[in-house]
Amino acid sequence: MPEAHSLHRHARDQRAALAGQVLSVSSPQGRFDATPFDGHRLVDVQAHGKHLLYSFEQAPDVHVHLGMKGIFLRTEDLSLPPRAGTRMRLAGETTAFSLIAPSRCEALDAAARAELLASLGPDPLREGAAAREEAARRLGTARGAVGAAVLDQSVWAGIGNAWRAELLFLAGIDPGRRVDEAEAGRVWDLAVELLPLGVDAGQVVSDPTAPDERWVYKRETCRRCGSPVGTRTVGGRTAYTCPVDQR
Template identity: 40%
Template sequence: MPEGHTIHRLAARHRELFAGRVVAVDSPQGRFAAGATLIDGRRLIDTEAYGKHLLHHFADELSLHIHLGLYGKFADGELPLPPPVGQLRMRMSGGGHWLELRGPTACEVLEPPAVAVLRARLGQDPLRDDADPLFAYGKVRSSTKPVFALLLDQSVVAGCGLIYANEVLFRAGLAPTTPGRFVTAAGWQEMWDDLRALMKEGVARGRIDTVHTAHTPEAMRRAPRVDRHGGEVYVYRRPGQPCLVCGTAVQRGSLAGRNLYWCPTCQPG
């Protein structure tokens, strides 16, 4: 599932292509036909990312809400429109460009009250300037859940996914099983600032890199990481390999139903 930085990149891309323009919208697959009719021929005012949710705001206070889930993906290009191929949920065109959406978990048109409900159930998004890390910490410090699970809880931190959760805990030197109530306010603020910086870099670069300069392939004279997720990381999907900092074998486990990776030396429990 795409992490929050990917959704923010998509929001920026779609804003660049369509904001301020009247767009045509249809659903070749048919599953979004009713929703497409509501926004077809309307002006797209702006786009917005909130955690892993993407919103296209149209004239007359209608919003297209998209959650890609595990299988959703976008494609775009210059007009003319290519012929629809396969299960194409939504297609948008205008301003010389087209956009295609396939396989999302959610693709729906919402009115303002429903958008408000969506926002209310989401936590704080580190990539948004209106995020309040202290509000998120209020949920963390009152919880006995492991901090790893809290980072992945979208009602606490919106947009943080598996890679960022594993990596930011390593960089903080914090055991993933640490109960939230044992995380100090100062420790949370440092972790939040680090997560925000890493995710901002992810938006800029289009990939997740979490290693410090001293641990890059060039600095360590090692081969670059080869993985479909790309990026240089400390522990994520590196079980059994030596920690880039101390050399201890990276461990793998399961927590909150998700894959957990950590270094037992750098993150003592």
């Protein structure tokens, strides 16, 4: 599933290409009612964790969650017909984005938008260092293993399995145990430092000196010490850990 860095990259790119323009909005697939948005000006596109919110003039917001299979296709050739499976197509003056196979694509009124945002924890790419105390409190007081809690979007928004593996490795924390607020603050600091690099690179970047490498995520051996990477299920997802560096 795309994690926060991917959603913030989508928001940045689409905002730059479409914001301020009157859009042609359609649903070639027919599973999204584009009528309230077609011919309206797009004001902004924002990412909140793994969610995208599109704000239009004189229209509700559009909420998108990509889920496991959702993708965006971009084109600068507006004469090309969209794929039949496109749930929502946003076409501006020179650029169009086609959304395919999202888990959610829906209109949100102000109350529903507020309810969605209230359900999410702090996002390292939005609040950054300013949210450190709240983020540390939420993770440090969460019940159960840190590896499950950090995937809970009501604790922190935007962290998925890849970032979990790399952040907890760098913090020296095994995902199967609980953490205190000091340890949680260290993990947050790493997220605030590294996730912006992921937005720019379009991938998880857990080592700025080797952006294409991972420490433990989907590796057979730990990149730091060479020990075999251990795997087990934590929080319903496969956790990748180094038995030496994450005791």
